[in-house]
Every structure is written in structure tokens, then in C-alpha cells.
Amino acid sequence: xxxxxxxTSILLVDDQxxxxxxLKAILVDESYRLVTAASGRDALLRILSEDFxxxxxxxxxxxxxxxEVASLVKQRERSRHTPIIxxxxxxxxxxxxxxxxxxxxxxxxxxxxxxxVVQAKVAVFVELHRRGEQIKEQAELLRKxxxxxxxxxxxxxxxxxxxxxxxxxxxxxxxxxxxxLDGSVDYVSSRWLEYTGLAFEALRGWxxxxxxxxxxxxxxxxxxxxxxxxxxxxxxxCRLRSRHGAYRWHLCQAVPERDVWKRVVGWLGSFTDIDDSxxxxxxxxxxxxxxRAARAEAEAAVRRSELLAEAxxxxxxxxxxxxxxxxxxxxxxxxxxxWCVLDLRKEGGxxxxxxxxxxxxxxxxxxxxxxxxxxxAEGGVGAVLTSGRPDLRVxxxxxxxxxxxxxxxxxxxxxxxxxxxxxxxxxxxxxxxxALSMVWVEPGERFEPPDFAVALDVAQRAAxxxxxxxxxxxxxxxxxxxxxxxxxxxxxLRTPLSALVLQIQGLTRAIGRADGGLPAEQALAKxxxxxxQIERLTRLIDTLLxxxxxxxxxxxxxxxxxxxxxxxxxxxxRLESELERAGCSLDLDxxxxxxxxxxxxxxxQVITNLLTNAIKYGRGKPIQMRIxxxxxxxxxxxxxxxxxxxxxxxxxxxxxxxxxAPTSSYGGLGVGLYIVDQILRAHGGSIQVESAPxxxxxxxxxxxxxPRAAGSPGPRGExxxxxxxxxxx
Numbered sequence: 001x002x003x004x005x006x007x008t009s010i011l012l013v014d015d016q017x018x019x020x021x022x023l024k025a026i027l028v029d030e031s032y033r034l035v036t037a038a039s040g041r042d043a044l045l046r047i048l049s050e051d052f053x054x055x056x057x058x059x060x061x062x063x064x065x066x067x068e069v070a071s072l073v074k075q076r077e078r079s080r081h082t083p084i085i086x087x088x089x090x091x092x093x094x095x096x097x098x099x100x101x102x103x104x105x106x107x108x109x110x111x112x113x114x115x116x117v118v119q120a121k122v123a124v125f126v127e128l129h130r131r132g133e134q135i136k137e138q139a140e141l142l143r144k145x146x147x148x149x150x151x152x153x154x155x156x157x158x159x160x161x162x163x164x165x166x167x168x169x170x171x172x173x174x175x176x177x178x179x180x181l182d183g184s185v186d187y188v189s190s191r192w193l194e195y196t197g198l199a200f201e202a203l204r205g206w207x208x209x210x211x212x213x214x215x216x217x218x219x220x221x222x223x224x225x226x227x228x229x230x231x232x233x234x235x236x237x238c239r240l241r242s243r244h245g246a247y248r249w250h251l252c253q254a255v256p257e258r259d260v261w262k263r264v265v266g267w268l269g270s271f272t273d274i275d276d277s278x279x280x281x282x283x284x285x286x287x288x289x290x291x292r293a294a295r296a297e298a299e300a301a302v303r304r305s306e307l308l309a310e311a312x313x314x315x316x317x318x319x320x321x322x323x324x325x326x327x328x329x330x331x332x333x334x335x336x337x338x339w340c341v342l343d344l345r346k347e348g349g350x351x352x353x354x355x356x357x358x359x360x361x362x363x364x365x366x367x368x369x370x371x372x373x374x375x376x377a378e379g380g381v382g383a384v385l386t387s388g389r390p391d392l393r394v395x396x397x398x399x400x401x402x403x404x405x406x407x408x409x410x411x412x413x414x415x416x417x418x419x420x421x422x423x424x425x426x427x428x429x430x431x432x433x434x435a436l437s438m439v440w441v442e443p444g445e446r447f448e449p450p451d452f453a454v455a456l457d458v459a460q461r462a463a464x465x466x467x468x469x470x471x472x473x474x475x476x477x478x479x480x481x482x483x484x485x486x487x488x489x490x491x492x493l494r495t496p497l498s499a500l501v502l503q504i505q506g507l508t509r510a511i512g513r514a515d516g517g518l519p520a521e522q523a524l525a526k527x528x529x530x531x532x533q534i535e536r537l538t539r540l541i542d543t544l545l546x547x548x549x550x551x552x553x554x555x556x557x558x559x560x561x562x563x564x565x566x567x568x569x570x571x572x573x574r575l576e577s578e579l580e581r582a583g584c585s586l587d588l589d590x591x592x593x594x595x596x597x598x599x600x601x602x603x604x605q606v607i608t609n610l611l612t613n614a615i616k617y618g619r620g621k622p623i624q625m626r627i628x629x630x631x632x633x634x635x636x637x638x639x640x641x642x643x644x645x646x647x648x649x650x651x652x653x654x655x656x657x658x659x660x661a662p663t664s665s666y667g668g669l670g671v672g673l674y675i676v677d678q679i680l681r682a683h684g685g686s687i688q689v690e691s692a693p694x695x696x697x698x699x700x701x702x703x704x705x706x707p708r709a710a711g712s713p714g715p716r717g718e719x720x721x722x723x724x725x726x727x728x729x
Contacts, residue, residue: 007033008126009050013043013069014058014087019111023056026115027122040064044072047079053129054122057105059088059096067103074104083125085109172270175240177208179254179267183228192271197243213239213247220252231256231264237278240271248275304454307335311458321469322353328436328462329356336455337438338445339416341369341405343381344426344434344466347651350374350385353434357416368412380404384423384435390456391423394446401439417441424455426463433463433470557599557682564594564603564634564703565627571607572625575615583620584640586611590627594634596705602679603703609672610638610699618642618696629705633685636701645691653689676701 010032012023020036027034035052037043040061047055055073059066066086073079086100089111100108107121166189176189184205193200196211203211212220216238227234234254239247254269311331318324325342332340333356342354355369376382380403384391393400398413401421407413420440426433436459440446447455572588579586607625614623618640626637645653654677680687684704691697 007031008053008129009033009035010122010126011035011037011043011046011052011055011057013037013040013056013061013066015039015060015062016058019058019087022113023118026113026118032126040066040069043069047073047076047082051078052082054125055082055084056118056122057084057086059086059100067099070100070103070105080104083107083128085121085125087111087113173273175250175271177269177271179269181228181264181266183224183267195242196240211240213241215239224254227254228267234267234269237274248273249278250274304450304457307331307454308457308461310335311461316465319469319472321466321473324462324465324469325354326356328458329354331458332356332436332438332455333358336451336458337422337447338441339365340436340438342434342436343374343385345385345432349376350381350434374406377406380406381423381435381437382406384425385432388425388427388432390425390452391421392447392452393421395419396421405437419443420446422447422452422455424452424459426459426466428460428463428467431467433466436462557602559597559599561595562598562600562603564596564598564636565590565592567600567604568607568625568627568636571604571611575608575611578612578615579623582615582618584615584618585622587622587624589624591629594627594629596634596703598683598703599679602683606676606679606701607636607638609676610636610701613672613699614638614640614642614697621696631705633702633704636703637698638701639696639698641696644693644695645689645697646693650689650691654687 008031010027012020012027012034013036014020014023015038017038020038024034024036035046035050037046040063043055043057044064046052057066057069061069070084070086073082073084083106084104085107086105087109088096097108106125109118109121166187170190172189173191174189175192175195177185177192178187179185185203185208188200188203188208192203196203198207198211201207209217209221220236220238223236224234226232233256234252236252237249238252240250241247250271251274252269252271254267256264257266257268259265311327317327325344329340329342337358339357339360340355341352343350343352350373352369352372352374355366357365374381376386380391383389391404393404396418398416398418399410401418402408402410402413404421404423405413416439418439419442421437422439423435423437425435436455438447438455568588568590572586611623611625619642621641623641624637624639626639628635628637654673677687680701680703686702688700688702689697
């Protein structure tokens with residue numbers, strides 16, 4: 001047992017120094033430690049800083065009286081049991097005495113003090129204080145002994161539990177571990193050591209990471225650290241390497257161990273082998289995925305077959321190109337997209353021919369994108385029409401669609417909406433016939449690979465039907481042209497034959513009436529008329545033969561040095577009588593010569609056909625024929641002021657059996673300009689025409705000249721050729 005402290009603290013409170021001195025003299029003792037305070041505030045500060053065995057407190061103090069000081073001392077838990085002896089010089093104030101006991105005083109002494117009484121009373125309280133301290137010390141020793149006993153029992157229980165826990169951890173198939181607060185491993189079960197083949201020292205701390213698959217390590221460790229920081233349980237999967245080097249999937253589960261204050265003090269976890277179940281689950285998911293994909297593919301194939309069957313039926317319902325185009329945009333808008341437009345290629349560009357919207361009136365929507373000409377631009381629809389490659393934009397803005405469709409006002413597409421765009425070509429037999437542009441409107445809608453394949457199939461079928469419709473139209477046109485040609489050819493051939501028959505019959509009757517005495521002049525006149533009809537018939541036959549030769553590729557040229565000016569003069573002289581009958585004057589403006597390597601008869605045929613056409617269509621109007629040389633070519637121009645040619649016919653007049661004027665008003669087989677064009681192509685030359693209705697026509701022929709020898713003079717009369725600027729007038 002320990003002894004009491006060597007000194008005991010006693011607090012003396014009085015505002016009079018002589019009273020404090022008297023008290024210190026009365027209570028002088030080596031075992032006492034006397035502490036003085038001259039005011040109530042000072043006394044309270046002393047009491048707050050240390051404990052006292054007894055307090056001798058004067059009732060009357062200058063700032064706070066002794067009763068208030070006592071009341072405050074008793075309100076404090078630590079000092080409420082400290083005995084207070086009040087001191088006062090008032091001998092007859094009983095209320096003060098009652099009040100002193102009421103605020104917790106243990107005694108009340110009157111001044112002047114009797115030393116023996118003061119010493120005795122203080123000694124009693126000091127002794128009580130010392131014994132109380134001894135009791136506290138003994139209680140603390142007993143408490144510590146009890147705590148040591150309990151700690152020993154707890155430690156024994158902990159060791160027993162730990163041994164049991166380790167035995168349990170070694171008995172289960174999982175790899176069990178414990179970790180410190182920072183996540184470093186401080187225990188692993190024997191299953192860990194058996195599975196990994198590593199010693200515990202290699203796995204201690206963070207060494208266990210060596211057993212984790214490199215591809216899983218970063219993700220697993222990051223998750224483990226997050227759980228350590230948050231105190232949340234861990235559940236994650238990773239692959240662990242066995243002692244044989246094979247990796248197997250394990251499920252790691254770890255929970256925090258907490259003390260009575262719910263603070264994390266460590267971690268308890270395990271690794272469970274799930275490799276077999278994971279492989280089985282993966283196989284099940286794989287089979288399920290394949291089954292769903294097969295089912296979706298089958299359903300898509302059924303829908304695709306139904307769509308293609310519907311498309312084929314709709315396309316084949318009519319052999320008209322416009323009907324096929326309308327059916328195509330209707331089916332696309334109903335089954336593939338929200339709205340679409342169709343562009344078809346034509347000579348030198350394209351034409352927007354049809355449009356449809358899923359939720360809008362077909363006629364009004366088609367008018368919005370009504371038929372209009374389109375240039376073959378480098379991007380958008382033009383690129384698809386040129387290259388034959390689809391254009392897919394899974395996500396796009398309305399301005400992108402407006403640019404792709406060559407629409408000047410993006411607001412028009414903004415009003416319709418556009419979120420995804422697909423343009424597929426219509427290709428058949430290697431030729432791009434057109435392009436179908438399809439648009440989804442809602443943000444969540446977009447073109448997927450199945451849509452892409454279906455759109456290509458539908459476009460291909462539509463292209464085939466459009467091509468068949470076009471071929472049917474061309475066939476019908478060809479049949480009509482053939483019938484028209486047969487009718488015209490029959491008429492053209494019958495006219496000279498009929499005239500020839502009439503001339504011969506007239507001659508026969510005249511000879512019969514004259515009994516063989518028909519004058520020679522009359523006979524020769526009849527024969528000359530017959531010869532003219534024979535020549536006309538011969539020209540018609542030669543023309544037909546030329547068409548046959550050109551079609552079979554048997555047009556042969558006999559090249560020689562030919563003066564184009566001489567040929568022009570000869571043709572003009574030969575057709576002088578026809579010019580007179582038609583009432584046309586000919587202004588022949590040619591240089592002295594223009595010599596090149598050409599086929600004279602074919603060049604004669606070219607000039608004859610051009611001048612004959614000018615006479616036929618410019619009857620009663622002057623005709624001009626000019627020849628010039630520009631150094632590389634000889635240029636022939638034939639200009640009339642006749643009926644002219646409409647713009648839509650200019651590209652067609654050089655075709656076989658094509659005519660720009662009705663047969664009923666103007667005769668001919670419709671092959672003259674076709675022969676001219678083919679003859680010029682065979683010479684390496686070209687022909688151009690400019691005309692307008694009622695403004696006449698200007699035909700310009702360019703024939704290549706042979707390269708000049710060094711220092712040799714050019715053709716006589718050479719002068720620059722005038723450009724083809726407009727119709728003659």
C-alpha cells in the first residue's frame with residue numbers, strides 16, 4: 001500500500017493580510033501546504049488550478065462574498081466535496097450562520113480565532129482528506145488488478161479463438177486472409193500457401209499481388225484501396241496463379257473488423273475459386289447470346305424477306321419509271337427511315353424525281369422536293385452518284401443533310417428534322433442509275449448495319465426495275481423510231497420511184513404516139529428527168545448503206561490531200577439549182593485554199609448534208625458558209641436563219657433516226673447529221689451546233705490539219721477561225 005502525500009494543500013481566503021498571516025502562523029506544520037487568496041476571484045482561480053483538503057473562507061470579501069464563492073465551488077463536480085470553514089468577525093448575525101451552512105459550509109468560526117480550535121478542526125478535515133486519498137489509491141490498485149485479470153482472460157480467449165479461427169480457415173476450401181488497417185496482409189490460411197506455392201513471407205504485406213494476373217491487377221488493387229479508404233466491404237473478381245502456373249478465377253470478399261466504437265481495426269477476407277462456375281456461366285451466356293443473335297437474325301431475315309418481297313411486288317407492278325420511283329420512296333419511308341428523296345442520273349447531271357415522308361401527305365411532301373436539276377457535286381449525293389459508294393452518317397445535324405442533298409436553305413431540313421443519314425446508290429450492270437437518300441428524325445433513331453444491308457438490297461432491286469423500265473421505254477421508242485423510219489424511208493423511196501415510173505410511162509406513150517419519130521430533144525428531156533429521179537434514189541440508197549457501214553464499223557476512208565475550199569465550191573455549185581428553188585442566197589466566204597489529209601468524197605458528203613439541211617430548214621432565208629484555218633484545224637461554218645432548234649433537241653440531233661422537226665413538214669430519213677458526226681469522228685474532227693427556235697442554226701465543223709514541216713508555209717489564205725459564239729442571224 002502506498003503512503004499519503006507528504007504535504008496537504010489548504011486554501012486560506014481573506015482580504016486582510018494580517019488575518020492571512022495569523023492563519024498561517026496558527027496552521028504552521030510541515031505536512032501542510034498553505035495557499036492564500038486575497039479575494040473571492042483569486043480564490044476561485046486557485047480552486048480551478050488544484051485540489052485542496054480544506055478551505056478557510058472569510059465571509060466578507062471585497063469583490064465576491066464568501067457565500068457566493070462557496071456556492072460556485074459546490075457547483076463544480078471536482079470541488080463540490082471539498083470542506084469549507086467560514087470565518088467571520090460578526091458574532092450576533094445568526095442569518096449569516098444559517099446561510100453559511102445552506103451554501104455547503106461544514107463549520108463557522110468567529111474572529112478572533114482560537115488557535116487550538118482552528119488547528120483541531122483543520123486537522124480533522126486534513127486527516128479525512130488523506131484517508132480518502134488512500135482509499136482512492138487502494139481502489140485504483142484493485143481496479144488495475146481486476147483489469148489485468150480480465151485482460152489475461154480476454155487474451156486467453158483471444159488466443160483460443162484465434163487458434164480455432166485458424167483451424168477453421170485451414171479446414172475450408174477458400175483461401176482466407178486477414179489484413180491490417182492499411183490493407184497489408186498479416187495472415188493467410190494454409191490453403192493460400194498450398195494453392196500459390198509461395199511462402200508466407202512472400203505473401204505478407206502487399207506481396208500477394210505477385211499471384212494476381214497482370215491484366216486484373218491494377219483494377220483489383222484500385223478497388224481494394226477504395227474499400228480501405230471508405231470502410232465498405234470488398235467484392236471483386238480476379239485470376240490467381242496456382243503453383244503450376246495456371247490462372248483460375250477467384251471471387252474475393254472482404255469485410256472490415258470494427259471495435260466497440262465502430263472503428264475499422266482490420267480486414268477479414270477470402271478468395272473462393274469460381275473458375276468452373278464462371279466458365280459455365282460464360283458458356284451459358286455465350287450460348288444465350290448466340291441463341292438471341294440467331295433469333296434476332298432470323299426475325300430480321302423474315303422482315304427483310306417480307307420487305308424485299310413487298311418491294312419486288314411494288315416495283316414489278318408497273319413498267320413505268322415514275323411508278324417504280326414512287327414505290328421506292330414510299331417503301332423506304334414506311335419501312336426503313338422517316339423521310340427520303342430519290343435522285344436519278346441524267347446526261348451531265350442528275351434530277352430529283354421523287355420524295356416521301358412517313359407521317360406527311362405524300363403529294364405535298366413530293367412537291368416540296370419537286371423535280372429539279374442537280375449538279376454532280378463532289379460531296380453528298382453527287383459523290384454517291386459519281387463513285388457508286390454509299391454514304392452513311394450514323395449521327396448528323398440538319399445542316400449536314402442539307403449540304404448532302406444540295407439544299408440551299410438548311411432551315412428546311414431543320415423543320416423536317418435529321419439525326420441519321422444514309423445514301424445508297426442504285427446500281428445495275430455496273431452503272432449507277434441514281435441514289436436514294438434516307439433520313440431518320442428522332443435523336444434515338446439511327447441507321448444500323450442491318451438497315452444498311454436492307455437499303456442496299458432494296459436499292460439494287462429498284463435499280464434493276466428502273467433499268468428494265470428504261471430499256472422497255474427505249475425499246476418502245478426504238479420500235480416507234482423504226483416504224484417512223486420505215487414509213488419515211490418508204491415514202492422517200494416511193495417518191496423518186498413513182499416519178500421515175502411516170503417519166504418512163506410518159507416517154508413510152510410519147511414514143512408510141514410519134515410512131516418512132518419522137519424528137520431527140522424531147523426524148524432527152526424526159527430521160528434527164530428520169531435520170532434525176534434515179535440519182536435521188538441512188539442517194540437515198542447510199543445514205544442507208546452508209547448507216548449500215550457505220551453501225552457495223554466498216555466505214556473506210558481513202559485519205560488524200562484535199563482542198564476543203566474546192567470541195568465547198570463544188571458542193572455550192574452542185575446545189576445551186578436547189579438554192580434557187582428554195583429562194584435561198586448563199587454567201588460563200590472561203591480563203592484561197594485549206595488543204596488537209598481527208599477523204600474527199602466523205603468531206604463532200606459532210607458539206608452536202610449541212611448545206612442541204614440549211615436549205616431545207618431555212619427556205620427563203622440567206623445562208624452563209626465560211627472556212628477558216630487556225631493552224632491546227634480547218635474550220636467550216638454553215639449558218640442559216642431558219643426555224644432553229646430547241647435546246648432539248650440539240651443533244652439528240654446527231655443520233656440515228658433523230659429529228660428536230662416533224663416529218664409531215666420536212667422530209668428526210670433523219671440520218672444526215674448522224675452520218676456527218678460519224679464521218680467527222682472517223683477523221684478525228686468534231687462538230688458543234690448553236691441554235692434557238694426562230695433564230696436559225698450555226699453548225700461548226702473542225703477538221704484536223706497535218707503538222708507543218710519546219711519552215712514550210714501554211715495553207716494559202718490562212719486566217720484565224722471565228723469562235724462559235726451564237727446562232728447566225
